[in-house]
Amino acid sequence: MHINSQILAAMRTFEAAARLHSFSQAASELAITPGAVSQQIKNLEQQIGVPLFTRKTRQVELTIQGLQLYESARPALLSLESCLNRIKRPDPEGSVRLRSIPSLVFKWLIPRLGGFQKRYPDIRIETIAEGSLLDLNKRDFDIAIDYGVGHYPGLGYSRMKGENLFPVVSPEFFSDIDWHAPGVLNRVPLLHDSAPWANAKPDAEWRYWLQVSGIEGIETDRGHYFNRGDMAIKAAESGLGIAIARESLLTDEIIRGRLFAPYPKQTCRCSYYLVYEHGALNNPGIKAVHDWLIEIGGQPG
Numbered sequence: 001m002h003i004n005s006q007i008l009a010a011m012r013t014f015e016a017a018a019r020l021h022s023f024s025q026a027a028s029e030l031a032i033t034p035g036a037v038s039q040q041i042k043n044l045e046q047q048i049g050v051p052l053f054t055r056k057t058r059q060v061e062l063t064i065q066g067l068q069l070y071e072s073a074r075p076a077l078l079s080l081e082s083c084l085n086r087i088k089r090p091d092p093e094g095s096v097r098l099r100s101i102p103s104l105v106f107k108w109l110i111p112r113l114g115g116f117q118k119r120y121p122d123i124r125i126e127t128i129a130e131g132s133l134l135d136l137n138k139r140d141f142d143i144a145i146d147y148g149v150g151h152y153p154g155l156g157y158s159r160m161k162g163e164n165l166f167p168v169v170s171p172e173f174f175s176d177i178d179w180h181a182p183g184v185l186n187r188v189p190l191l192h193d194s195a196p197w198a199n200a201k202p203d204a205e206w207r208y209w210l211q212v213s214g215i216e217g218i219e220t221d222r223g224h225y226f227n228r229g230d231m232a233i234k235a236a237e238s239g240l241g242i243a244i245a246r247e248s249l250l251t252d253e254i255i256r257g258r259l260f261a262p263y264p265k266q267t268c269r270c271s272y273y274l275v276y277e278h279g280a281l282n283n284p285g286i287k288a289v290h291d292w293l294i295e296i297g298g299q300p301g
Contacts, residue, residue: 001048010044011073013037014052018070021059094285095124099141103230104272105129107249109145116292123285133195136275142286144275145293148197152275158290160272161297164247165209166265171257173239179262183217185210189241190223191232197270205244205268212266233259248272272297 016026017037027034045052052066062070100109105127116125134146136155145160146152169188177184194202201207203220210218223241226232229249236243237258245259246268253259274290281287 004047006043007047010040010047012077013040014044015070015073015077017041017053017060018062018066019074021061023060094122095126096285096289097126097128097140097142098144098289099128099134100145101131101134101147101228102129103228103246103249104145104147107230107251111251112296115296116289119292120288123288125289133198134275139277142276142280142283143289143293146273146275147270148273149270150273152273154278156276156278156280158274158294160274160293161248162271163268164265165205165244165268166247166261167209167242167263168233168236168245168250168254168259168261169242170237170239171260174242174260185215185218185242190220191235191241191243192223192225193227193229193232193244194225195227196229208269209244209266213263 013026013030013032016029017023020026020029023037023041024034027037030037041053048065048069050065051063052069053060054063106129109127113125113127116123128141134144136144136146136152147163150157150159167185174188177188190203190206192202193205196205202225206218206220210216210220224232224235226235229246232243233245233249233253235241236245237253245261247265250259254261274293276286276290281290
């Protein structure tokens with residue numbers, strides 16, 4: 001069926017009435033009279049040749065055909081609105097200082113930065129990664145990615161993505177171990193990220209994973225300690241012991257058989273947060289980086 005100008009003009013009115021289940025509320029939202037809404041819907045039904053609403057005393061309900069049209073019309077209108085907003089305002093530009101922990105920058109952020117560059121070619125991200133923990137008191141950043149519990153007094157923050165924890169080990173060096181035998185983890189060196197989040201004890205990730213996994217009797221204050229999670233994972237790959245891995249810090253090590261996960265993953269108590277000064281998101285460049293990070297943080301992998 002050809003979409004003529006009358007159908008196209010009535011679609012915004014139809015979407016509002018369908019979403020609000022009311023001609024009068026749609027009229028209020030669109031700043032027209034209820035009679036105008038009713039007439040536009042009636043004309044649309046005549047154009048299409050099917051009833052779109054069942055009229056009741058205080059509200060209207062979609063017919064089967066009306067629901068089918070609404071499920072197509074609403075995302076189409078939202079997509080059009082988003083596109084118009086993008087082309088109406090100038091593209092953000094300038095430089096944005098992004099600070100994060102080295103492990104996440106190397107293993108998760110850098111492989112994804114090309115996507116940001118394609119979308120925002122006029123924004124330059126200055127990525128700073130130093131130290132196993134962020135010093136948020138310096139405020140030498142426009143936006144930072146921190147791994148923690150979401151407590152940032154005096155700063156704005158948004159949750160970017162969650163994290164899963166699970167032990168990983170080299171199948172080459174520990175292929176003869178029964179990982180389900182009682183107390184087996186006491187016979188293998190434990191590898192630690194000694195500073196996983198602010199104020200955490202050096203064996204905090206192992207203690208947390210064991211607790212939520214219901215495994216008791218394992219001594220966690222032993223083994224080898226590293227101040228970065230990717231170093232502990234690399235040590236496991238080299239056969240030094242078994243490490244607690246963050247899922248975000250793994251790329252293809254398990255797929256290629258360099259690491260083996262003998263136990264299930266557990267959701268971590270910490271997440272990755274975007275941290276920024278109050279009011280920073282009024283800057284179009286910082287807002288673009290923030291929104292892009294939230295978007296990719298919500299994607300699997």
